[in-house]
Amino acid sequence: MDDFTKVQNMVATLFEAPLESVTLQSSKDDFVLWDSLNHLNLIMEIESEFNVSIGIEEIAEIRTIQGIMDLLKRHRNK
Amino acid sequence: MPDIKALILADTIVDPILRFLSDRSTTPFIEAKTGPYNQVQQILMDPHHSVWKEENELLIVWTTPERSIPSFEKVLGYEEFEINSLMDEVDYFARNIIESSQRSKLTFVVSWSMPPHYREIQTLAYKHNVGHTNILMQMNLRLAQHFSNYNHIVLLDSNYWYISLQKKSFDHKMFALGKINYSRDYFEKAAYEMKSVIRAFQGQTKKVIICDLDNTLWGGIIGDDGIDNINLGGINPIGESFIQFQKELKKLRERGILLAISSKNDESIAKDMIENHPEMILRMFDFSSYRINWKDKAENIAEMVNELNIGLQSVVFLDDNPTERERVKQAFPEIYTPDLPEDYTAYPTFIRMLDCFETIEITREDRVRTEMYQKESERKISLSNASSIDDWLKSLDIIVKVLPLEKNLLTRAVQLLNKTNQFNMATNRYTEDEYWNWSSFDQNQVYVFQVQDKFGDSGITALISFSVSNNQAEIVDFVMSCRVMGKKIEEALLFNVLSKIKKMNIDSVRARYQKTDKNQPFFDFIKDKYTDSSDYLLDMNKVPSPDFINVINEVQN
Known part of the structure; x- marks a missing residue:
């Protein structure tokens, strides 16, 4: 599973939202x-x-989800 | 099982536990709400408080000692305090809980503890009526004393949660941001432990362990290795681990959990091992039922479950072989079939950590037993309800690779010939040189078979050799490791070799079975494949080719 899919699953479970509604553009206000x-x-x-x-x-x-992905990238490159 | 409604009263923020309690991957599903933050005593004392309006089956009281017992706050601050008034406060708290516990079926009280990230002055920790550890322990014991007459109040050991977690239990950032006293993993652990206690109250705990023998109760394969070479006890680290494992099973038996055996073995050989090996902890009388034969394990388990008159959901199946586990999981998903560790030295810890034997109280064995036989449903389980063995075999994706004997395979081939007892036609033993010489004659052919399935590669596990003269073929050796028995692989092997022989325009094949004490399994396989006139002649039409096994001829001579 790639990072985005993991994040997508996590967010969908936690915020009880459909998986497909979680995109890179999704933000706090969407949930x-x-x-x-x-x-x-x-x-x-x-x-x-x-x-x-x-x-x-x-x-x-x-x-935003994009924000999470950027953050992961930063931490991975440390 | 319906969802359980719960109310949590806490003096810290424990909301992160909610999603673990309601997680549907483990039963029961607990739909919990938290009461108003840090008002535990007030709510417990106020029968008209709004939180009581809704009915809850479960009440969880989760407090910190310093907040619920004002004198303990003084203890932590090294201020002067009075031990008697401290205990009075504990009594008061306990009585309030007992009062409120009437409102739900079950009440959990999380015991008081200091988190591991809080360092106690080590010289003082246990000092009587002074040290934090000492006082905290007295406080918990006092609670336990108060609750001792109430079976519906359970004091949960939070110290054990800290100890067994073995990950960080405190997250300083989460504390700073949200006044959350515990880490994510700690909440997950707490929810897991709470669920296992509830399962005990629901009578969902396991009552029977059905276990395999070879490499489950002892190291090695009794049919091949013999009683003198089995790895059990001695001064061997693995042998000792099996002893510890058996001791744990024995303890469970003392607690009223029934033990049973499901093993693919020769019954008399296995029983001889169990009764006569000097280091066996478990003997035949420890087992309430057994099936030691070469039949399908699911079939055997169905029989035993009927015989013991228990429900499938009370059964645990322990087997080192992933293929057998898969078979049982597929036939009876209700049976709990955990994966045994691959490292035998981890067996004792593995069984000590299983959480499915939780009980409300330790009852006398006979009581548990009678109750068990009476209470369980009468429904008969038959394999016709379960999925068929053919479906299982198909699902294994068995691949057999056929390889002509070459020098690099010689050691393994000879080892197989010399070590195999049960599925062995002639029980010929050879040295490597002897065998290599024999196989180099033109009229002699040797094939070895590498078996794999979706669980992995079993390596070279079978061998068939034959000799041709005067337009007749004679099978000289036919051996197969019992690790791969019971999957019709032997049929595929024989079919493959007979096809090779047929291509040589030979239509008479002899396979001379030579009886020993141990090779009955081979005879059971071959007996109906002989022609009626016999003299060990094979009827080629009686050897089927199982279509679910993919046979690959690696190199053609």
Whole structure:
């Protein structure tokens, strides 16, 4: 499974949204369940799945799926 | 199983556990809500609080000691405190829980603990009425004492969660951002443990273990290796692991879990091993039922399940062989068939960590037994309900590669000839030189077979050799490792060799079975393939070619 598919599955499960509704362009406003607690759940899932540690400033900046993909890329290249 | 509704009262943010509780990959599915944050005592004391309006089957009280017991906050701050008033506070808390527990069928109280990221002054930890560990332990024991008369209140051991997690249990970022005291993995662990306790209350725990013998209860293959060469006990690390594994099974038996055997073996040889090997922990009387034969395991298991009169969902099947596990999983998905570790030294830990034998209380063995026989449904399980063995065999994607004997295969070929006892026509033994010489004669031909299926490659596991003279062929050796028996591979091998012989315009083939103590399985295979007039002549029409086995002739001479 590639990174995007993993993220797509994660977001769909967490926010109880159809898989196909999760695209690179999707953002926080597209999901009713993307609230502050689920935001933290999402961060915990990303850290667990990809074995990365996301900085405290970065956490607040994540607003889109593209943002997650960029962040993963940055962490992978470290 | 309907979803379980639960209310969680906590003094920290525990909401991340909700999605693990409602996760549908493990039963039961718990649909939980959290009550207002950090008002545990108030809510417990107020019978008219809005959280009680909805009925919940499960109440979870998850608190931290420093927040629910004010005196313990002083303990942590090294302030002066009174041990008696601290205990009074614990009593008060416990009584409130008991009162509120009447509102649901089951109440979980998470025991108090200090997280591992909190370092205690080691010299003081256990000092009586001073150390945090000491006081915390007294507090938990006091709770346990209060709850001891209430079977519907379970004090869950959060210390065990910390210890067994073996991953970080605290996430400083999540604490900083959301006042979340625990890590994702800790929540997952807690949900998992809570679910297994509920399964026990629902009577969903397992009651029978059906286990294989070779490489499951002992190391090696009894039919081939013999009782003197089986790896069990001794001073061998693997042998010791099998002893520990058997001891764990014995403990489960003491707790009332029935044991049974499903093994592809010669019954008398296997029984002799179980009864007479000096280091066996389990003996025949420990097993409530057994089927030791060469039949399909699913068929044998169906028979035993009927005999013991238990439901399929109470059965655990343990077998080192992934192919057999797949067969049972496919025939009876209700049976719990976990994957055994490939490393035998991991067997004892594997069985100690299984969470499917949770019980509400340890009952006397006889009581459990009678109850079990009475309570379980009477429905008979038959293989006709389950998917057929042919479907299973087809699903295995068996590939047999046929290779003429060459020098690089010689060692393995001779090893196979000398080590195989059960599926062995003539039980001839050779040295490598002898065999190489014999095979180099023009009239003699040797084929070895490499067997693989979707679970992996079993390597060279069979050999057939024959000799041609005067327009007649004589099969000299036919051996196959019992690892691959029971899948009609032997039919495919014989068919393949007979086809080769036919191409040489030979129509008379002899396969002389030479009886030994151990090679009954070979006779069972060959007996109906002889012509009526016999003298060990094969009737070529009686050797079918199983269409689900893909036979590949690697190199043609």
